[in-house]
Amino acid sequence: MASNKRNCFSKHAKRTALSLALGACFIGGVHAQSNTAGAIAGRASAGDTITITSPSTGFTRTVTVGADGTFRFSALPTGQYTVTSSAGGSRNVAVNVGTAANADFVSAVASGGGATTLDAVQVVGTGFINPIDVTSVESNTILTAEQIAKIPVPRDTTSVALLAPGTVRGDAAFGNLASFGGASVAENQYFINGFNITNSFRSLNFSQVPFEAIAEQQIKTGGYGAEFGRSLGGVVNQVTKRGTNEFHAGANIFYTPESLTANTDNIYLRNGTLRQDNSRDEGWAATAAVWASGALIKDTLFAYALLQYGKTENDAWGNVLSPNNTNTKVKNPNWLLKMDWRINDSNLLELTAFSDKQKTDIDTYVNPLGQVAREDYIGTLKNEQGGENYVLKYTGYFTDNLTFSALAGHGEFSRAQKLITADGQNISYSGDLNQTLGGCPFILDVRPVYRRDITGAYYSRCNVAAGALLQRDDSKDTRDQFRIDVDWQLGDHLLKFGYDLDDYESVAGQANEGGLLWRYSTIDPTPLLPASGDEFDVVRQQTTTSGAVLEVKQRAFYIQDSWNVTDTFIAYLGLRWDTFENINGSGQSYVKIDNQFGPRLGFSWDVNGDSTFKLFGNAGRYALPLTPSVALRGASASVFTRRTWNFTGVDPVTGEPVLGTPRNNISYLNGEDGRGKDPLTIASKNLDPQYQDEYILGFQAALTQNLSLGMRGIYRELKAAIDDNCDYTAIMDANGLTPDEDGVWRNADGRAANIPGPGFPYCRMFNPGEDAVFVTDLYGDGNYVTNTIEGSRLSPKAKRTYSALEIFVDGSWDKFFLQGSYTYAKSKGNTEGGVKSDIGQADTNVTQDFDYIELTENTFGYLPNDRRHSFKLFGNYEISDEWSVGGNLLVQSGRPYNCLGVLDRDPNREPGDPPSQPRPIGTYNPHPYGASFMRCNNVPVPRGTAGRLPWTTNFDLNIAYRPSFAEGLQFKVDVFNLFDTQKTIGVNEVAEDPVSGLPVETYLSAAALQAPRTVRFMVQYDF
Template sequence: MSQHHQRLFRRSALGLALGLCFSAGVQAQTNTAGAVAGRATAGDTITIENAATGFSRTITVGGDGSYRLSQIPIGQYTVTRKGADGATSTRTANVSVGTASSVDFVTAGGDAQTLDTVTVIGTGAVNPIDITSVESTTILTAQQIAKIPVARDATSVALLAPGTVRGDAAFGNLASFGGSSVAENQYYVNGFNITNSFQNLNFAQIPFEAVAEQQIKTGGYGAEFGRSLGGVINMITKRGTNDFHAGGNVFYEPESLNEKTKNVYQENGVLRQDNSKDSTWNAVASVWASGALVKDKLFAYGLVQYGRTSTDTWLSVVNSTNTSAVAKNPNWLLKMDWNISDNHLLELTAFSDKTKTDTDVFRNTVGKLDRTTFLGTNFTETGGENYVLKYTGYLTDTFTLSALLGHGEFSRSQHLRTANGVDVRYGGDLNNPASGCPIIIDARPAYRRALNGTRVSSCNITGGAIARQDSGDERDQYRIDAEWQLGDHLLRFGYDVDNFKSTAGTSIEGGRAWRYATNNGPDKLPNTGDEFDVVREQITNQGATVEVKQRAFYVQDSWNITDNFIAYIGGRWDSFENLNGQGATYVKIDNQFGPRLGFSWDVFGDSTFKVFGNAGRYALPLTATVAIRGASASLFSRENFNFTGFDPVTGAPTGLTSRNDFIFINGEFGSPKNAETIASKNLDPMYQDEYILGFQKTLSDHFTLGMRGIFRDLKAAIDDTCDYTAVLDAIAEKDPGLTPNLPNSGFPYCRLFNPGEDSVFVTDVEGDGTLRSYTIPGARLSPKAKRTYSAVEFFFDANWDKFFMQGSYTYAKSKGNTEGGVKSDIGQADTGTTQDFDYPELTVDSYGYLPNDRRHSLKLFGNYQITDEWSVGGNLLVQSGRPKNCLGVLEVAPGVFHPYGSSFFRCNGVPTPRGTEGRLPWTRNVDLNVAYKPAFAKGLQFKIDVFNVFNNQEVTAVNEQVEDPSTGARVEIANLPLSFQAPRSVRFMVQYDF
């Protein structure tokens, strides 16, 4: 197809609008398909055909001269108009996911066009203009992704889109969309939700070679997409055709060409972490085949992939262990498509993303890079199998129905094996903690350690808690979507059910942690002869099977008020129900309404200049992880002991005598919690309003430019408050005759609420089973949760015969007193229950620029085909650094500090408001590649990608907790770098397909 034709009728899915949470009506196709729409003469017949699959549909043009064929599988189509006189004309259209390809046979004024063939969307176009959409969307095909030097995963591709930034390294490889936290996105494959709703910090990783298109929705997305305040990543897999294809490739990143990560130094210049011996290499091999099992009827695409990553990590200076890990990914994917008839389609998607990682742990001499005693192996497993069945029926020319049924499983299991072959496990029973060697912490002053020897364990493997062996998740999803064209109105409505069950829990390895400390005696002064050592035992066990039940109904109308102006109105009603480990409901929210408004104006009526806007409201449910500890039975105890000795192997104390101060912390004494007392009875979901306004203009045959303004405003958040004194005050005022019995299962320390809003808490005051209700004013608990995001995005798409490029510049501000689901300030991944609002003191001076505030972002990527054999690609990212904080202690009395330690926006006793400690440095990253396709061997290809060509390694996160929780003194690891830009690496590829 010619590039001259590609430029005509370009349509762009760049949805921007002005309202509360999306524009509801414009996108009239599902999240797995596209559409073909346009104008012709009333009474004409329009036929679309895909020669590769035999798929064909024919409809009659309506009385207003418009036509639309919806829910069309992605691919290239021939579009044929047949008039009443028998004359025909033909166009060609490339249909992409979530967009409408416009094919007009007459102009807006009704004049017939003379071109015999017009290509609607060229395969090189990244963001073509779609006048029927108000979404902010970027679509990349497998062919485009292959030409760009980019990591082969969904997040890395999503980071090419305007308005996205990489999230904190503490949460893995995730993106922040439009100022939201990384825990507020949704992920789909072929219409099936693959988001891991346990924490919303993971999603199923399909073999990336199997991705045909990836759609990145950064705002204004359709009502069929919900449960997200951030963005949506929507992937469509490859499928079989009438032509047989097969092939394979190998990607290899050798250790010898990977640069080392910088060493880490303290503020005083002392080496803290030596990375000079760290090493890693990665290889992934894939083979695939596709074709027709029955021509024009039954098709299959299958892929098998095996990946292996080996990583050696040496953490000397302060660490007593180092590790050698091997991760293995034996993954597969199968896609089956059955064209039952021209009007009925059935498809099956099945895939596995299991990953098994074996991490060998060795003793390390503190301060040296050595590897001594082998301690054991940490075995972890993630991922699982997913199966999705989808039906599409074109029941009439104007009515289409689809239905989806899917089941997914995800493992999070873990167990250990000691050097002598003993298995260490946790089964989830609170009264039977994890086996193995306990954690040993020696917090005594240096002079005491020198006098009596350092207490260490020579057999503890992880130094932390381990997950129960049966940890994992299951998802069952059902949805039905319908589309009905009624004259100038395109109605779309649907219903979906998404039920998620999680089994989870942790226990300290060895069942307990022993912390050695020094009691300074009656005078409280160290080293005066009266000090003595004590040891504290801490036990924390948790485990439960919990559920999140979600359902939603949506309806929307796209109304062609004129030939070139579309108005959208719609809504989504979300219901959420969270169940604890006893199967009792602790949060239930019914029919949360999300209104949707929008418009798209084809200014000149020729699809070259679009003005669009939308307004919408989005809601986010609670994740399943909230219930594991907060709403289910858990055990957290501490007790101090005198001791006479310690085990030289395990480090555990011997000759114990209790100091009679046993205590359960936070009311976690191993008994089930009363579900009625966990959350405020008037709890609203976390929801956000969004407003977008923008335009996109074709400036020449090869160049389009766009701009959009975005404003997001968090209206309500869900978090927990642990200030139980507010409840005590309410009891004293309302029921002064009662004697609170604290703690008990009906009087938990921490409760879910909407920060800043009045809360209605139910509590068992005296521990006698009688529940009473108390209303706590919002101002008594915390200020209102605030988060706003405002941005202006400029973006362009350039496309010539041998060259394409896309670029964007975003100027953005993200301000508030909460990041959202997680807390990057301290790397806290407790989605929905961060420490932001636990106590009012934590909220003082917490308003300011948030961690995902990247003021400036410049992105450019593209490819140039030098000859038929050689091509080069590039990817540039320049971004300003995130704001820094100074977090310190709060002295509540002379020499007494708040138990939350170094978590307050104050240092040296002086307020340090959020984001006022400067910013981290700008990052600049250049990736390049070169590909060679030898003419003498058709189907053979070689490619080299070089990431971070100039090996820039700026700091991307630091330790912002700068004061000692016990003394308030500045700690030696203040502002210690926690992550850097990934160092330079090289990836080789060889591929052959036929």
């Protein structure tokens, strides 16, 4: 039994230690616990009856102490409980999510001596943030709503998760997301009351529950049990507030005024030229909420309801290199309802329903290039995000030792877009591949600098979406989840097993505003000579259109056992089997992985037998499925065309060319010609899921009655990755085809390959570095050939390791609590994982990392989420009954950056020689991926060796006032980034022009800075 034989202190411990030992067994993570509930366990005399009662809801359960002197109450709703024994005595304990609270009535000597009855003292948990839990083998942090409210921290899930050891903020290109243990930001899972709220389309978003409704947030950074899966990073598990017999209501408002927000520092190019003038940027935010909770039927039916409305506005003027600037308004009309029905003491039913809908309007204005000005209004891009979620959960206490729970949930998440032009046109994309959108196309001018200086840069003065592909107007994601979990106490074994079904559907698609992208470039007829005036410009027409309904079906079965080998030693064994199936827009399965095995092992040793010193360790394997987004263009019907034209002029408003003669016919790239893809040819037939192994070893010790110290070492190794490879020549070589003078691949008999074609895709899913088994309809005649391509022909093996040492302290006194950690970590490899922070590529699972083997050269090194040193310290001090002050300090070393340049194959240029000035297109033989290589000035610059960003320091402070004359009233001021330090946290890593190969002045210009100082005011009233 995982927790039954734990005693907080031996009979030799002082009673004050028993009362003040920070509830050494009161709060902490236990593998055997539910992701929505907790447990109470302890020791008492055999045959005694133990009763627990929730003072707030009247919930009561009674069990009989077993012959071994242990008892346990599983799957309990979180909250305060009174535990009483028929032999006398009582305990008050706090049950937190995923924890086992301890309530011993006898104490066993670690050496094996007889049990001693404890006095009938009342033990109350002290709110210690992360105390010693000798039943747990996982890396776990729990923060309650009360604790979060006392800390100066932004009110969002990610900001709270970043307080935990081993978490760092991800690249700004992906939004407000965290990296856990070196994994990419696309490898985490998020839950609310047991329901998965991860937006799995790209795994770069999740449902945002109204934050006022959060009762507890659990952050699992490693070692989590077999009931959790589909994550290589971390798990964020939230529990909402709920109603009680006592009526409560309240309201608050949070306001961040524009007048007290510091300006973001200006950004300059390497030559000192102003790139971004932020002096006129402005912004404010406000959120108001009202809530009420209580019993609709006393002791039986309870409700908690909340309405919340938030609004933010940001004015962004500054990019002098952009033809437009924007004003952004965000509205969040959100709500939540939590209902609990205690049918009787053996059967509970709960409903969670919430909406996190968000509407964003981005008004776009003309900005003259090279200036900071706001001219004509162009139009508005309208975005919808979020949706409604409904979760029903049943818990049945069938016997003293057997608990059953079942959960069913449905969630929707909108990603819809449309735009409205200044003249009132309503432009949206329906997902029809033949639809051509109205509006202005995007203009891209990639001509060499010297050509742009001669003719001026070409750009659009009417493009609303600023080059982004417009998402279809019905884009959304739907999740239907069902799971059952069973807890069974069997002697010294606490068994848990369950089944999880998760069906995810994505309606997706995108198209160019105006239907086209125009790309201007330069041709040099005499490429081996210096620029001589014979160069001329051309323009390329490009269309990108997609639209499909995609699915991912996920199934998992797990079983785990927490075994009390002795009174002081727990062994944990967990087994998990995951099945992943991805379905394309035609309803065809193109990837299916059955019964991926994920074992989990662990131990916890209560060395002194009194919960004052714990050794623990674990090892586990964790797997990750493919995201649905992979199939949008890679496995479903889509259109991607290009055609190059001569032109005679350029429209000064739209930037479109006045076309002359075409230079070639329309070409369909990547096999995207509007026909469906052949599911047999999309992925390697021996594809493994992305998975990694993890090992953790650590200890935690009570230094005093109020302070504990812990340390753990962590090692993670990526064993297999999934990405795409676009070098189709491997298939040609394997079948003896060679290109003719026109570039057509033919066999020895002159028969041409069907490329591109539905059965012969350019890019295919594979495990980098592993042998791939590809199926191809080589000639488009329905006859398939199967080739095994050696891994070394396509790419090196995907590698990513994370090694870290975490030191953490927890302390709690009468008026003061703190938590701190120091992490020394290294994240090293040749792939970040699902995304690519080097260039802000958010195409989860299909980054350019392994598209061609040339792209893998010099890529092994320190990865973007490598923050070598992280020091975190936060807490709160109660100055008096009316006043308190809180602080939050983060000191962190900078991430590595790279020097990305072109792959120059000019035989007349030695490595290190500077390029000619000017250097027009054609003086070298560029790779089509342009400046995507770990080399600059024709010299390798291995990953992470170009330099590191500076250390950053961020200190937040708050002060709260609760006037004694008005009970329930509270005022609070939070100051974020008190000293307004604005160090660079992200830079442009592209060092060379992708066309000419010349150095660019934007290299190392700041892409992101620390957020400037802001001040947030709060007024709250509870009654």
